[in-house]
Amino acid sequence: ASQALVFVVRAGSASSPFTMQSVVAAMPPAAAPVAPMEDIFLFVNPKSGGNKGQDFLSVPQPFTMQVDDGHMVTLHIFSLIDAAKREEGFTKLKSTADKVGHRIKVIVGGGDGTVMWADSEATKKGVDTPTQVDYGIVPLGTGNDFSRVAGWGGKNPQKILKNDYAVLRKLVCQWAKAQPRPHDVWEVKIAVEEDDGKIMKVEGKEEADTKTKSLCLPMINYFSIGQESQVGLNFDKHRTKSQACNLFVYACQGVSTELDCTKIQHVHDLISGMYAGSNANAPPIFAYDDDRDDLPEIVGNPESLMFLNVNSYAGGLGHFWQVNSSVGIEPKPDKKDVDVQADPGDGRLECVTLPCIANIALDQVHHQAMRVHSGGPYYLEFYGPGDEEDELHAYCEVDGEFYHMVNPSSANVTFLKRLQVLQNFDAADMAEWQKWLSPAVWAPPASASSVPTYSVMQRSFLEAPSNVLSGLMQAEQQVTSTMQRATAQVSSIFMKH
Numbered sequence: 423a424s425q426a427l428v429f430v431v432r433a434g435s436a437s438s439p440f441t442m443q444s445v446v447a448a449m450p451p452a453a454a455p456v457a458p459m460e461d462i463f464l465f466v467n468p469k470s471g472g473n474k475g476q477d478f479l480s481v482p483q484p485f486t487m488q489v490d491d492g493h494m495v496t497l498h499i500f501s502l503i504d505a506a507k508r509e510e511g512f513t514k515l516k517s518t519a520d521k522v523g524h525r526i527k528v529i530v531g532g533g534d535g536t537v538m539w540a541d542s543e544a545t546k547k548g549v550d551t552p553t554q555v556d557y558g559i560v561p562l563g564t565g566n567d568f569s570r571v572a573g574w575g576g577k578n579p580q581k582i583l584k585n586d587y588a589v590l591r592k593l594v595c596q597w598a599k600a601q602p603r604p605h606d607v608w609e610v611k612i613a614v615e616e617d618d619g620k621i622m623k624v625e626g627k628e629e630a631d632t633k634t635k636s637l638c639l640p641m642i643n644y645f646s647i648g649q650e651s652q653v654g655l656n657f658d659k660h661r662t663k664s665q666a667c668n669l670f671v672y673a674c675q676g677v678s679t680e681l682d683c684t685k686i687q688h689v690h691d692l693i694s695g696m697y698a699g700s701n702a703n704a705p706p707i708f709a710y711d712d713d714r715d716d717l718p719e720i721v722g723n724p725e726s727l728m729f730l731n732v733n734s735y736a737g738g739l740g741h742f743w744q745v746n747s748s749v750g751i752e753p754k755p756d757k758k759d760v761d762v763q764a765d766p767g768d769g770r771l772e773c774v775t776l777p778c779i780a781n782i783a784l785d786q787v788h789h790q791a792m793r794v795h796s797g798g799p800y801y802l803e804f805y806g807p808g809d810e811e812d813e814l815h816a817y818c819e820v821d822g823e824f825y826h827m828v829n830p831s832s833a834n835v836t837f838l839k840r841l842q843v844l845q846n847f848d849a850a851d852m853a854e855w856q857k858w859l860s861p862a863v864w865a866p867p868a869s870a871s872s873v874p875t876y877s878v879m880q881r882s883f884l885e886a887p888s889n890v891l892s893g894l895m896q897a898e899q900q901v902t903s904t905m906q907r908a909t910a911q912v913s914s915i916f917m918k919h
Contacts (some may be wrong), residue, residue, distance in 0.1 A: 533563025604767030750792025
């Protein structure tokens with residue numbers, strides 16, 4: 423305590439305010455080399471992956487180990503389902519991020535949508551996630567497209583608790599080595615008519631009214647409208663706890679929905695216009711107006727319109743944006759709007775049309791998706807009900823969450839923020855993914871981020887409870903006051919003599 427008090431006095435003064443970092447800087451470095459220490463947080467949805475996420479919560483805490491480059495990592499694991507543990511975890515994350523002064527690696531165990539769940543919880547606690555967090559993921563969902571694009575694969579990890587946590591130890595080494603790259607977050611707002619519109623979502627095994635006329639949803643993967651979203655909503659009604667079974671159920675729902683010709687969705691029956699901006703006054707990408715013949719139109723009769731932030735769909739089955747594929751708008755847009763490589767962190771979305779849902783499974787055999795536009799923001803207007811219809815039904819998807827819109831009016835897609843996501847540059851299938859993503863995604867940062875090296879005294883100070891730090895601050899103020907009085911007394915004596 424006396425040593426720490428000396429460093430507090432050395433670090434703070436009346437003219438230079440006390441800060442924890444100034445105290446740490448004033449402390450002497452370790453006499454001998456000390457391995458850097460890093461905190462990594464893991465937030466898990468234990469119900470994901472057929473309840474395989476529960477295994478992570480059985481790992482003893484704290485879980486500390488040495489990684490490949492020699493530095494020490496302490497893994498803090500918390501449940502996203504348990505309210506008390508969730509509160510504890512994000513409170514500790516906020517405290518740690520503020521104390522250490524560098525970005526913290528936060529791993530999310532769950533499906534792709536779990537990333538934004540964790541991000542919203544961290545934001546509620548005051549964590550500035552774009553500047554304080556690097557996100558990683560453990561793929562525990564069905565499709566795991568976010569995880570695949572980031573190089574973490576799509577398979578649920580197995581046997582986490584076996585062989586002295588060998589699988590987990592390997593994951594920790596990979597997380598510690600991984601480097602961040604930017605990943606955009608977009609906001610999708612869907613709205614229905616005020617008088618007779620509804621937004622439905624599956625709860626349990628049935629559709630339920632959300633009791634709202636508009637929804638704002640964060641999006642990190644994709645947003646789509648049309649037939650594949652109708653299939654997805656029907657799939658939600660029959661979802662199982664098995665990743666393999668879910669893929670089979672999805673395929674069955676696709677076949678049965680496609681065979682019902684009376685309910686097939688077609689883009690030009692739903693959307694009257696798509697605009698490159700925030701409203702219908704923006705330049706039209708395609709639009710339909712009986713009084714005008716100079717507007718660009720969609721080629722063919724596609725069943726789905728998709729906005730891609732990651733170039734992976736349905737568990738890596740589809741890579742719909744390809745620069746050598748056909749353009750789905752006539753007349754063709756400017757090359758700068760379509761001859762673009764996919765990058766989840768470039769501030770652009772890639773929009774495509776899909777002729778039919780069978781093209782999802784067959785994409786790698788016979789690519790049929792057509793490029794529409796690369797950019798953002800976007801605004802969509804819907805038709806009203808037909809002359810002989812009481813309602814217009816449209817289906818949409820945002821990151822694996824499916825919605826049934828009755829009498830939709832509009833949809834907006836706008837940029838929200840930019841996160842940092844850990845990219846696994848040692849991914850076994852890296853060569854395969856390099857074909858579908860911009861080289862910028864796979865270029866390691868010019869200078870790899872390093873974990874600050876603290877001596878034992880420095881580390882202890884940073885991790886000290888707040889009441890200890892408060893006591894040191896009070897002691898610093900008392901010592902400073904005493905020194906000021908002593909200086910004044912000495913000056914007075916010299917003046918007298």
